[in-house]
Amino acid sequence: MNRHIKLLLQRALINILILLGAFTVQTCVFPLLPMFSAVPNLLLILTFSFGFIYGRKTGMLCGLAAGVLMDLFYTGPFGFYCLIFLYIGFFNGIFNKYYYNDFIQLPLILCAVNELIYNFYIYVLRFLVRGKLDIGYYFMNIVLPEMVFSLIFTLFLYRVFLGANKRLDVIEDKRGTNVA
Amino acid sequence: MDNKTSKYMLIILTVLCTALIVISSVQTGFMDPLRNTVGYVLVPVQRGVNAVGTGIYNKLEEHAELKNAYAENAELKDRISTLTEENNRLRSETEELQRLREMYELDNEYMQYTKVAARVIAKDSENWFEVFRIDKGSSDGIEPDMNVLSGGGLCGIVTEVGANYATVRSIIDDESRVSAMSQHSSDSCIVAGDLKLFEDGRLALTKIDKDANISDGDAIVTSNISAKFLPGILIGYASDITIDSRHLTKSGNLIPVADFDNLQEVFVITELKTDMLTDSETPEAQ
Secondary structure, three states: OHHHHHHHHHHHHHHHHHHHHHHHHHHHHHHHOOOOOOOOOHHHHHHHHHHHHHOHHHHHHHHHHHHHHHHHHOOOOOOHHHHHHHHHHHHHHHHHHHOOOOOOHHHHHHHHHHHHHHHHHHHHHHHHHHOOOOHHHHHHHHHHHHHHHHHHHHHHHHHHHHHHHHHHHHHHHHHHHHHO | OHHHHHHHHHHHHHHHHHHHHHHHHHOOOOOHHHHHHHHHHHHHHHHHHHHHHHHHHHHHHHHHHHHHHHHHHHHHHHHHHHHHHHHHHHHHHHHHHHHHHHHHOOOOHHHOOOEEEEEEEEEOOOOOOOEEEEOOOHHHOOOOOOEEEEOOEEEEEEEEEOOOOEEEEEOOOOOOEEEEEEOOOOOEEEEEOOHHHHOOOOEEEEEEEOOOOOOOOOEEEEOOOOOOOOOOOEEEEEEEEEEOOOOOEEEEEEEEOOOOOOOOEEEEEOOOHHHHOOOOOOOOOO
């Protein structure tokens, strides 16, 4: 039991570090790159990947952590991003039962759907309420580019997470047999 | 079983988030202690990563620029001669301007504001917003509502301050509204950020009275009656002014002076309008 908790903590720590890394890259490095007309949403990719790979609870916790980071960074009501990331983590966790190691199509579809929902949430609550009605324009110029970049990054990152996950599984299995 | 606990978790966390949203909307400073604490950890990291990123970016830029340098050199030599000529003409005009200024006691006020230089360390990753973070905070004397300049023009306003960082909303953000006026006629208008217009590098210029004397090319500065912006800071130049369909107001575009594509260093004016303000506030614009 004790060993189990230790392993859990270890995983949690690694995941928090990954989240912080993604957040830093997303806010400090990507905006500097002129060839990126839009910034891929790394935190969103992380949240839905974790939800999809590990299940609802981990997805929710990861989403909550990502949301807190975003909320801390921006002014405005605290909890705005927490809420949407929380739900994204949860709902992608539902698809956990369709999770097979080398099945990349579903994550890509999920990524596109998540981007749509996430941006729609921002559009409705921050733009539509102020009477900015031209949803078509915003879709073509903001949502679509971000979606394309996020999809490309999902292709890479999802594999990386899978690899990391497998490796952690192997390490944990080894330790388990050693002790037993 | 596991499904149930995760559903309960979702419900509890949703309620928690909603409560937080409500509380922090009502009481804006509510989360500041937490934001501040996290700032202590995160800002040095962001500053470091940003320094490395900027370094690499500048190196690449330099390399690319060297290629263009030869062609540019020849072109520039040509321009020097034209400019020298123009310079002579302008110099005489400057003297005239100086004389006129003294006459009207119109000292260019914002040259005298005290400023603090700051580095942009992080930008909003959301493509929806134009918000960035600088590496100076309350320990350097920065306070909310201080005006931020870049490239000789108004760039934004400080919205939130931590001990070692401050968040700035730039004037091109879709939610930004600046009360402004024409420099030469003092007719008032509103400079509004607009996500759509900024694709062409412009801002919206609205609420101009139909009789106001503002035409294309006029310098637009921050207004005397603004509650948060210091008076007389150059924002940009008016363009495409047309009369609105209802024939009551005019509107158009504004070409900003500050360069928003490549923000690396900005200046924060460490004086607040509220300290100067005696009366007259605009409820609608800041």
